[in-house]
Structures are given as C-alpha cells and as structure tokens.
Amino acid sequence: MKRTAKELDRFVGGWLEEHKQRRLMSGGLIEEQVFMDVLLNILEDADIGGFDADTINKATCLVLVFAGNDTTVVALTWALSLLLNNPCVLKKAQDELDMHVGKHRQLQESDIKKLVYLQVIVKGALRLYPPVPIIGLRAALEDCTLSTGYHISSGTRRACMD
Ligand code: HEM
Known part of the structure; x- marks a missing residue:
C-alpha cells in the first residue's frame, strides 16, 4: 500500500507540476481552467490542519478521480447491459434520442432535461444495480x-x- 501510495503521489504530483508550470507561463491568466487550476488559485499558501497547499490539491483531485471513476463505469455498464437485454426499451430510448438530438450531432448536457425516458432508464439501472451498495x-x-x-x-x- 505504501509503495502504491508513493506511485500515485508521483503520478498526481506530475499533473500538479504541469499545471503550476502552465500557470507560471501564462502569468496566472489561464483561460480554460480545469479543477486543478481552480484549486491552485484558491489554495495559494494554504495550510489546513497541518497540510500544505500541494498536498490538499493532490488529495482533493485524487479523491474525485477515485470516487467518480469506478462508480460511473459500473453504472454505465449496468445501464448498457440492461438496455441490451431489453431491446424494446433500447428502441424507445433510441427513438427519443433521434427525436430530440438527431443523428448529426453529439448529445449535449443541455439535452438531458428533454430526454425523460433516458432519465428513467438511468434511475432504474441505479435502483436495480447501485454501484455503491x-x-x-x-x-x-x-x-x-x-x-x-x-x-x-x-x-x-x-x-x-x-
Ligand atoms: C453513478 C455514479 C456515482 C454514484 C452511484 C456515487 C455514489 C456515491 C455515494 C453513495 C456516496 C456517499 C454519500 C454519503 O455517504 O453521504 C458518494 C460520495 C462521494 N462521491 Fe459519488 N457517486 C457517483 C459519482 C461520483 C462522481 C462522478 C464523483 C466525482 C467527480 C463523485 C465524487 C464523490 C465524492 C467526492 C464523495 C464524498 C462526498 C462527501 O463525503 O462529502 N461521485 N458517492
């Protein structure tokens, strides 16, 4: 565990260095800020509970990656598996997507409110197979x-x- 923790720290530390360099080169005026850039701005010289800004930044990013990755993979895998096993539901979902999104562009987050059938599918999959039981x-x-x-x-x- 200690070895893996060190490896992960090196990995996420690499991201942090990249973002720090980018921030330095741009004079702090990065147009498209990602989460790590936002944390860099907020934390500055923070010292929270004895942890320095870099440690807080790395830990916060890692927890989001860990908490957000597996849960999403499991939820999507179950939803797709349920759709493949229920072809008539799949057909209705496809019809709804064709009607509101069409075949010539990718779905945008703003489309989701119109895709009520798809929303129910996601909720149903989460209810039947919660990724975090x-x-x-x-x-x-x-x-x-x-x-x-x-x-x-x-x-x-x-x-x-x-
Ligand atoms: C289908 C996807 C997901 C499911 C089923 C899920 C489920 C959960 C559950 C059950 C908790 C515990 C809540 C509690 O104990 O009060 C939790 C907490 C958390 N999740 Fe998720 N999650 C999902 C996606 C994500 C994503 C995408 C992210 C980040 C990008 C994320 C970040 C977190 C974090 C940071 C916490 C801890 C919150 C806290 O204690 O303050 N989760 N999640």
Missing part, C-alpha cells in the same frame, strides 16, 4: 436542525442501503 455509516454527533426545519437528534444514523 454499502455506504459508510454516519451518525449525527450533536442535535441539529436543517434550514428547512427538519430536526435531527444526536446519534441519528444515516440509513444504509443493502
């Missing part, structure tokens, strides 16, 4: 009331899917 247990440490007025007593545990 057992999630870490959490408990409220103290009484708190949400801005909506909902009260949560100290010790309340968040429900765990299984």
Whole structure:
C-alpha cells in the first residue's frame, strides 16, 4: 500500500507540476481552467490542519478521480447491459434520442432535461444495480436542525442501503 501510495503521489504530483508550470507561463491568466487550476488559485499558501497547499490539491483531485471513476463505469455498464437485454426499451430510448438530438450531432448536457425516458432508464439501472451498495455509516454527533426545519437528534444514523 505504501509503495502504491508513493506511485500515485508521483503520478498526481506530475499533473500538479504541469499545471503550476502552465500557470507560471501564462502569468496566472489561464483561460480554460480545469479543477486543478481552480484549486491552485484558491489554495495559494494554504495550510489546513497541518497540510500544505500541494498536498490538499493532490488529495482533493485524487479523491474525485477515485470516487467518480469506478462508480460511473459500473453504472454505465449496468445501464448498457440492461438496455441490451431489453431491446424494446433500447428502441424507445433510441427513438427519443433521434427525436430530440438527431443523428448529426453529439448529445449535449443541455439535452438531458428533454430526454425523460433516458432519465428513467438511468434511475432504474441505479435502483436495480447501485454501484455503491454499502455506504459508510454516519451518525449525527450533536442535535441539529436543517434550514428547512427538519430536526435531527444526536446519534441519528444515516440509513444504509443493502
Ligand atoms: C453513478 C455514479 C456515482 C454514484 C452511484 C456515487 C455514489 C456515491 C455515494 C453513495 C456516496 C456517499 C454519500 C454519503 O455517504 O453521504 C458518494 C460520495 C462521494 N462521491 Fe459519488 N457517486 C457517483 C459519482 C461520483 C462522481 C462522478 C464523483 C466525482 C467527480 C463523485 C465524487 C464523490 C465524492 C467526492 C464523495 C464524498 C462526498 C462527501 O463525503 O462529502 N461521485 N458517492
């Protein structure tokens, strides 16, 4: 684990150096900022809980890659597998895409609100095969009331899917 952690740190450290160089060359005026650039701007000389800005930047980027990669792969694989096993649903999804997007351009994020059938497919796949079936247990440490007025007593545990 220690060896792998070092390797990962070298890997993500390489990204960080690239972004720092790019920032230096552009005089801090990068037009299309990616997540790491944004963190570089925000963190500057941060020292949070004894961790320096570079460590916080690398850890935040790594957690997003880890949390976002496998979950998305598993969700998409199940959704595609379910579609292939339900050809009439696949046909309806294709018809909806043809109607709202057509065959001559790629789907944009802004199209999604019109693709209601596709949304249901994604929700159905997540319900049938959640990529994260057992999630870490959490408990409220103290009484708190949400801005909506909902009260949560100290010790309340968040429900765990299984
Ligand atoms: C189908 C895709 C995904 C599923 C099923 C999923 C599921 C989950 C679940 C169940 C949690 C725990 C929530 C909790 O304990 O309160 C979580 C947390 C998290 N997810 Fe995802 N996730 C997905 C995609 C992503 C993506 C794409 C990213 C990043 C780009 C991401 C980043 C995170 C992070 C950073 C946390 C921790 C949040 C926190 O504790 O503050 N996830 N995710």
